Amino acid sequence: MIPRHLKITFALLLAAALLTGAYVWLLTHHARQAPQSAELQQPVAPPSAGAPLTVTLYLADDQQGALHREDASLTLPSDPTLRAQAVLRALIARYTQKDSPHPLPAGADVNDVYFVNGTAVVDLNDAFASGHRSGTMVEELTVLSLVQTLAANMPGVSQVKILVNGQERETLAGHADLADFYDVAAVGRVVGQMSAASSQ
């Protein structure tokens, strides 16, 4: 005959094991679902006050190999740096949605944007570059989208330099040049040609 206290001990152990198992299963289940909730990781624009303004986003489309202009309504801060960040974050938020025509990695964000005599310096975070797909066209579309969107909403910007985590980098993911400055006029011409070619 098994003593009563042993039975209770085993019952408690068994219950603890079952509860632990269930808890681990729940954690695993949540972890599996995490990538599907990428929108939770999308960048959040800084708080701002005032009336919403219309901004222009240039959205990349992988299938057509072109950028499409789209207007969005945003409440923007008055500070140019925060304003540029808010615009780029709105752009990146579109790319991190589930049905994005040009997916960017979860966690992609802009660390900072600052302006020096007509040159905009965009500092991307590490997740943006390290998780980016590699390929000439896919990288080009990302870079052109960032540059053209920034230029369309920040008048006076003539050049754009892209950094990753505050550091210079040779390419985005093996192809698109990040070592040089992007000339806004040249990018504008290329974006126009791409759009024209894709609509033919």
Next chain:
Amino acid sequence: MRWIDLLRARAFRCSSLILWGVEIVRRRKTGRAREIVRGRGFPPSHHRVAPALALLLVLIWPPQPQPASALQRLSVYASRGSFTVPVEQNAGRDYVGILDLLDPLGQLSARQDGRKWKMRFNGTEVEFQDGKSTVKVGNQRVDLPSPFYFQDGRGMVPLAGIVPLLSLLLRQPLELHESSRRLFVGEVAVRFTAQSVHTPADSVVLSFSAPVNPSIGTEPGQLRMTFAREPLVHPSPSTMSFENKSIPSLTYREADGVAELTLSSSVPLLARFSPDRKTITVGPVVEIVAQAKPQPATPAPTPAPAPAPPSAAPTQPPSVPPGQQPAPATAAPVPSAPPPVVVVDASHGGTETGAALSDTLAEKDVTLGIALRLHNDLESRGLRTMLLRNSDAFLSLDQRAVLANASRARFYISLHAGSLGTGVRLYTALLPPITPASGPFLPWDTAQATFLSSSQTLSGSIAAEFAKANVAARQMYAPLPPLNHIAGVAVAVEVAPQGTDVSQLNSPAYQEQVAAAIAAGVARAQQGATP
């Protein structure tokens, strides 16, 4: 296997120990602990319940992640070719699957008969027994240093015992380097000599007894050649010293199934292969490029050489990845030879794999495959061609631009591959609207500006050839290095599949179709440029 038995035994033992401890504590209170210690044990009911409870606990307990162990392999070099087989660890010894080992070497069949495992190799009967060290080979017996065993239907033999076993089966001389896991079957060893030379200055010439194809990497102060498929064996001594101020020594070592040659250096080094791939000349980058740079027997088509890059880094050479055809190697041009007309640059290489086109297909391999075909097609059209890499070697973007500009070739074709979209995309440099520089020097960052118009003409010419071949082609601008730094007519070609099947990129027929169209486009541009 026996994992369930092991689990059951451990569960029973754990549960017994727990219950035993609990019972001792309880009985100590009642003064009866000694009875249990003397072997009285538990009442029979404990034996029935405890294993079941313990097993239940073990089964529902979340498994702990096991650290991944490094995959170990044995490299086998035979006259039929080189291959590797996985090495397993058992009781502290290295084991290999006998079928993995023998299958590439001859006719093989095997069957299991209870605890016996019978095999027939090239007409010789071999009989193993699970857990036994003695093997019957025909009428003879071979003693292995540790027992044979089954694992997942594979017969495993100790690595240390394969030489006497294979000697009877293969009837060829065998040499096993057990510590480095390399097995030589027959007289296959490749030997080499190394000699310091003065032309090119401060260089070392490595001469091999057979063609070799190492992968090459550089680190500060050294250049390392890794021979994964070549049965390279060491000279004596394994470290050589040279009267050479740039390359003072060379070291041979072998480990983990590969052989390595390491050249220590005080300057950035470049390696260049001879056409027969039996000779590798390693020397300072400046000396090797200077020797490769042809004399201007004909006026160079480019108006001026490009300036040196901001920082020169060590360069590397070639080795063909498994599955690729032997490269039509880049011959070091003789000093009196005219410059190449075309430089073909297979993008990426070495540790820089480019885009992952599929789980098994890397961009660097596709670009190399197309580059090799393009080289042949251009040469067959009478256009002298230089491949920047003809093997799985890493070159930095600046090195590619420097080598292309130093060659003074008229055309530069950079090859890329992608899984996005369909057909082919032809890129020319994305440059700001600037006035092309004049004079003897070109700015490094905008060296392409002078040639942009000609580059667009070449792009159009190639696009027209793709149209003839019914391959969709699109002309675009791209911020794609090193196009901006090329002082010549430069186009980058990104090849995508024609449909959704990415494996088409690795298809010889598609690669040849792409290469032929590019070659035809270049030839047309060359004819148009020739008065």
